[in-house]
Amino acid sequence: MNAQIGREASLNGIEPKVPEHIMPVVKAIGFIEERLNEPLDVKQVSGHIGFSEYYFHRMFLSVLGESVAEYVRKRRLSEAARRMLAKDEKLIEIALACGYDSQEAFTRAFKTMFGMTPGVFRKRGRMSLEKKPATIDMMLHLEEGGLTMQPVIVEHKEELVIGMGGSFSENPFWEINKLWDKFNEREKEIPNLKGSYALGVCMPKHDDLPVKEGDTFVYIAGRPVSTLDDVPEGMVAVKIPARKYAKFTHKGPLTNLPHTVNYIWGTWLPKSEYKHAHSPDFELYDERFDVKSLSGEIDIFVPIA
Missing domain, CATH: 1.10.10.60 (Homeodomain-like)
Structure with missing residues (x-):
């Protein structure tokens, strides 16, 4: 092999x-x-x-x-x-x-x-x-129905998010998981929380987050809020605009999420009729995802035009 x-x-x-x-x-x-x-x-x-x-x-x-x-x-x-x-x-x-x-x-x-x-x-x-090169893990993930191969095209509302973020490069799974651990410890400090779900926001850069040399994107682990007026120290705010998205659903262990992401960006998007819009993409974690076992369903919203 x-x-x-x-x-x-x-x-x-x-x-x-x-x-x-x-x-x-x-x-x-x-x-x-x-x-x-x-x-x-x-x-x-x-x-x-x-x-x-x-x-x-x-x-x-x-x-x-x-x-x-x-x-x-x-x-x-x-x-x-x-x-x-x-x-x-x-x-x-x-x-x-x-x-x-x-x-x-x-x-x-x-x-x-x-x-x-x-x-x-x-x-x-x-x-x-x-x-990226296809791996056995990725093939098994697709074989076992680990994601919706074709997304639902939706219009999603504006999201105001406060959270903790950093810059990352390739294969950042464990680093981003650590970021979520840090955020979960401070989540209750956020005022004006709205909804019972969490959002993982991915974008090229953020004015309040320095990008380390060699890193290629910024990720923010956060919660939706009703206003961005009061941001706790050490946290950042981001506004996700209301627009059209391709919504995929990842199913199974969080450790398989990179395979879902690789399929979306490496297979589906290049061959679809859509183009990636210059806007943040994000993951939505709600009651379908079990934070103890780190497994369940995660919606992934990719902005399209």
Whole structure:
């Protein structure tokens, strides 16, 4: 098994039981990731796995919710984005390395996925939308119905939120969990609380929260309030505007939430008819989520246009 694909597949050395029909897709992902910068098509991948193109295409699509070609394209563009931030390479060199014949074709594909040109992305200097390698854990999460594959499009009201926040980079699960622990200790200090739910707000930056070097976003653990007039010391306020959202529902352990997020941003959004709007996205925790077992249902609201 490819080490990159399998590294999330075990916990304390115990391998999860993987359904037989998923293993060919796991093998295919390993084959693709090892040859990401080489010419690849579904015929090569299916031939390596030992299935017909037609059968393998349907298998891959049923497990990951996208075709082999879509997966390869988004993975290459994500790696290209990383290279742009890490190195001072010419765009044409990155374009050719990603399998594009010209910088123009690369720019069109990049803008379609990221909503901006490579030049604007480079100046912005941070990742937002990203397609990460599919892992066994992610496939099992999708297989077991760990999220609603297609969201409900809703109009959500304005939310005024007070909470505690910080800046984070990739794979921030445990750091954000610690932030929630700190917030829960001080939650009762917040005046004018409204509703019985909590909100986890994600945004590129916040005027009152410094972004540490290398971090790519800001996260705020908070509660909705009726007014932002009285913010306790050490906390921040944020206004989430009323607008249209794609609402997904994560189901199961909180530890699987990154798989849901990766699917939304890496698979659903790039292939949907919508674009990400420049507004905070947020998680809503209510009575369906058990804070003791850290498991249950969480609604994820992604602003769209």
